[in-house]
Amino acid sequence: MVDEAEFLRSARARAGAMVARLEELVACESPPGEVSHLSACADMLAAWGEAALGRPARRVVVDGLPHLLWPATDQRVLLLGHFDTVWPHGTIRDWPFSVRGHLATGPGVCDMKAGIVQMLTALELLPRTAEVGLLLTCDEESGSPGSRALIEEQATRSGAVLVGEPSTESGELKVARKGGSAYRLVVRGRAAHAGVEPHRGVNATVEVAHQALAVQRFADGETTVTPTVLSAGTTSNVVPESGALSVDVRAWTREELHRVDDLVRALRPRLPGARLTVTGGVNRYPMPQAVATPLLRLAQDAATRMGLPAVRGTHAPGASDANFTGALGVPTLDGLGGVGGLPHARGEWVDVSRMPERTALLAALIGRLLADGVPAVVSARSAVTD
Structure with missing residues (x-):
């Protein structure tokens, strides 16, 4: 097994770079449905993702909107996120990115641009990523009408799906969703x-x-x-x-x-x-807890071995694209993004001091899934019925 303590040391060494990247990503506004702004954000993320994965993105355009996909041939893990936010263009002018103490604010900082930064950094920490896919969509805040088929297609060819939506304010992962x-x-x-x-x-x-x-x-x-x-x-x-x-x-x-x-x-x-x-x-449809339980246990063990705060799971009333993958019975764990709060509210925030530990946790979880496979795949899929 990869030295997971090294993940944490390396993530902490990248703490400043992660905050700088988060500021750049928040400043690149990505309001729902606005093709020009979403395309500009996609351009930025395509370059970052290619550097992290060592392979270029496929730009999948549906109804004019650009989604980014880095498929893996033998896709054992899929990282899933979205780069659209709920905020209209121009919000950044009167609510710019800022950091006070260890809390960063700005439009989309919590939901879910911190999660994207953490996912990309986790990929940079891994010794190999050939079996890891990455999908970043741009219509989640509108209900994922154009990306749903793409999400489901990539989920069904993956052993597990790890979603970079924010955790709760206290850092709980999301193991079930309405x-x-x-x-x-x-x-x-x-x-x-x-x-x-x-x-x-x-x-x-x-x-x-x-x-x-x-x-x-x-x-x-x-x-x-x-x-x-x-x-x-x-x-x-x-x-x-x-x-x-x-x-x-x-x-x-x-x-x-x-x-x-x-x-x-x-x-x-x-x-x-x-x-x-x-x-x-x-x-x-709801994301059932059965699809998340085996992955939560892996995350809890990895956190313990790295000396991180205890990781707990919670049921979340809000929905995300994890609902699509979980409803298919694909093992799915959500809330692996930033530790923050007030999503969709002016003043949303993320705790930048916890970004390195959550990045290391994600890298360790991916590493375990690549090394040992996904536990209880059959039981997780059989738990979902029509």
């Missing part, structure tokens, strides 16, 4: 003069409000059903003739996702003359 659904409810009413003859109209705003209240009642226990974006109307003196509502659903089981799906599709208009159209559905 699944998620997304819906858009579109209402058609009838316009009329709001002051002269509102009775001649069918008010889409009122209808959308009825639907927002209705979907909330579908929540049950830890299953959340949340109305989010709402729009209706054009001007203040016209009865709105159209409206729309977005709905976010999260649940721990497939059965719960399908229960809510049936209820959403059974919705009917409340106002006479209104029409309702429902689009969307289940986006990601």
Whole structure:
């Protein structure tokens, strides 16, 4: 086995370089759907990845968006991440990257640009990477509509998938995730003069409000059903003739996702003359704990042997691309990125003092999987059913 203590020493020696690289990556803004900015970020990462892996990236363009793939011929491990963020272009001007003490902030620093820096550095520490694949997508924050097939294809040809999404604030890895659904409810009413003859109209705003209240009642226990974006109307003196509502659903089981799906599709208009159209559905099935448990144990043992803080696993209510790979039954461990918090919030942060230890942990985990293979592959895959 490779000397794992050397991973930690080498990662600590690269601490300053990792922070400098993180600053450069955060400054290269990558807002969702903006091809020019995503392409510029992809160019930067393609060069970094080629240097780390010793082979060039395949740029896989889907719907105009550039995803980066470094496939391995005999792909025993796949590192998975995304370089898009939720932040619009220009955010960096009034919220630039900064480090105070050991905490770095900036748009995308936690979710998940620190994770990308750690993954690339871990690859640089390994004596061999010929059997390691790397996939960096650019539409995860939009639901991975274009990259899902690519993710699933690469996962099924891999022994294990290690995901560079952030850990929890206390450093816990993510061993299970809720699944998620997304819906858009579109209402058609009838316009009329709001002051002269509102009775001649069918008010889409009122209808959308009825639907927002209705979907909330579908929540049950830890299953959340949340109305989010709402729009209706054009001007203040016209009865709105159209409206729309977005709905976010999260649940721990497939059965719960399908229960809510049936209820959403059974919705009917409340106002006479209104029409309702429902689009969307289940986006990601849950990531079951069974696919992560054998990998978590390897990570825990590696951390102990390197003298790192104890590594624990947790269930995460949010979804990631690990849901896709885990739902296939491929052994998957998530949360191997930066130790940080407030993802998707202004002020998101990452603890740069912990970047070397997490980089060394990832390198050690990859090294063990290459040396010894993936434990309990069959039992992990058989734990997932349709």
